[in-house]
Amino acid sequence: MTSPAETPGSDAFTASLAGLAHGMEGLAQDAAAVQIREVRLLAAAAALAEKTSAGSPARVRERDMALRSISAELGGIMRVADRTMQRRIDEARTIVEDYPAALEAWEAGRIVRGHVLTIVAAGSVLPPELRGAFADAAVPKCERDTPNRVRPALEMLAQHLHPRSFAERHEEAAAGRCVRIVPGRDGMSDLIATMPTALVEGAHDRLTRMGRAIIDTRGERAAGAGLGLDSTDGTTGDHSRAEIVTTDARTMDQVRADLLADLLLAGTPALDETRDTSAGPLGKIRARIQVVIPAHALAGDDHDACDLVGRSPIDAATARQLAAGNTQWERLVTHPVTGAVLAVDSYRVPEAMRRYLQARDQHCRFPGCRQAAVRCEIDHNEDHALGGKTHTCNLCHLCQRHHSMKQFTCWRVRQLLGGVLEWTSPLGRIYREDAPRPAVAFTPADVTLPPF
Structure with a gap:
């Protein structure tokens, strides 16, 4: 129970929070070291199974039997099922062999375990020979953001690197669409539509x-x-x-x-x-979704995917159909190097400022949150009641949870040039929140770009 002296904002509360933060930092470092050791040890277990079956006429079966035996042994020590341990061994081997750049960045503290798992998940669609190059390009993106925030960019990167077009793969996947029932308990069941x-x-x-x-x-x-x-x-x-x-x-x-x-x-x-x-x-009432479409996809190119903001890639044909049936859509001009939004124009813009912010922010601008902007509230970074201006340089999208947190806790935010937000925690820690880069971008050849 919190004593009166430890109310939020008091010196006692700040000191207690600082102690928790310091302890969490040390714990995170220790946990990362243990997790990395575990990955390398489990990858060694996979290598042992491979070595055991080398030269055997029934190499595949021998390796599988060796791996099962090793998984059972290690599973008994960790008190998990042998199948669970075998899955962890396979995952560790994939990280070590297919994504060495990600493992190296994790060991150096540049990314965390969540980033590595996100890289592995996004890269799973690629042939093994392309995963190393994918990890090399993915790590710098991960260094700038949280795992859930960087996931869409990594998925788009993987789709771009894939030798087959997204449209072709989506057509095959769509052939498996279905509706099925999973019986539950107490008179309930799940209706699942794929x-x-x-x-x-x-x-x-x-x-x-x-x-x-x-x-x-x-x-x-x-x-x-x-x-x-x-x-x-x-x-x-x-x-x-x-x-x-x-x-x-x-x-x-x-x-x-x-x-x-x-x-x-x-x-x-x-x-x-x-x-x-x-x-x-x-x-x-009709549905609202937020889609970013590259110009070449709008013109008919089906190789790359389009971005359903806040979710995952979608095929270009569906994106074109959505654009064709919409009377309000914007062209985003983006910086060719940074990917930042430079300008927005539209065939009809009744609320230009709101739509610009929606294009710039894409999602809630609190660090780590990916609630799509269409489901967020527009917040005055400096409160309007205190003189804050209703201008793009003082506005951003926040979901209801983080809007309330800004209002009723000691978290503070100010907006810098280029839509960059600088969040200050109750302990005075600074968290920089860059304006997100669209997962797909368009820069016309005749645009003179300002310095950025």
Whole structure:
């Protein structure tokens, strides 16, 4: 329990927090050293299995048997299943043999374990002979950001290096789209749909926006349900409906699940007040997704992927279809070296400042957060109430969680040139947050670039 002397902002609180931070730094260094030793030891276990079967006529089977035996031995020591240990051995061998640059950077403290695993995951689509070059290019990107933030850039890099076009591979993967049921317990089951990413993201966004509309209007709907009068006897109307609405305490996950069932089985949300008409308010809500498309993909080149911001790459054909059906889309002019957004123009820009910030920020600008900008709030870095200007040099996107944290804790932020944010923690530690580079970029040949 915190004593009165240790309230947030007090000297005692700051001293306690500093002690925790110092301890965490040492722990992180110790943990990294142990993790690296484990990776090298497990890779040596894989090499031992390989050496044991060298020259054997049944080399593949001999190696597998040796690896199983070694995995069982080490698994017994670590108290994990032999299959689990074998997977860890395979992962360690992949890191050591296919991504030596990543392991070296980890040992030097330039990146952390999460970066290495992200590099391995993103590079898994590449043939083994290309993974070393991929790691060489991936490590510098990892040094600038957190693992979850750098993941989209690494995925796009891997897709670019792949000898086969993304469109070709996506077409093969899309052939496996399906809907399946996984039976659960207590009368519940999982309905799993495997579909193209853009469709899944759009469906989830629409359910979320419809759910938010239901949750935000609970009070209005409850009042409306309880005040209706019967035209014949003057008594209040639909009591059962009023009771349902006034006792609605569902979470967002529960609302999304109910809406999905409504839409699939009945074609309309059950709580839409005008559901008997052709298009009620909830039925008019459409999905929003944020896609960055390179100019050559827009022109018909299918080799590289496009970026569904906050998620993963999508195929160029889907991106072109989305662009063709959208009346508002922007051209981003980016710096050829740094990749920073230099300019944005649009066929129609009713809210130029907001759309510029959305293009520049892409996601929440708190270090490590990847909530897409379309689902964030625009924050005045210097509070408007204290004289902060409503200008791009004083605005950025923050998700609800980090917007609240900026307001109600000792975290502070100021914006530097080029959209760079400088966050200061309660201990005075500085965390630099660069304006993210679009995963795909376009720089026209006739543009004169300013110094950057």
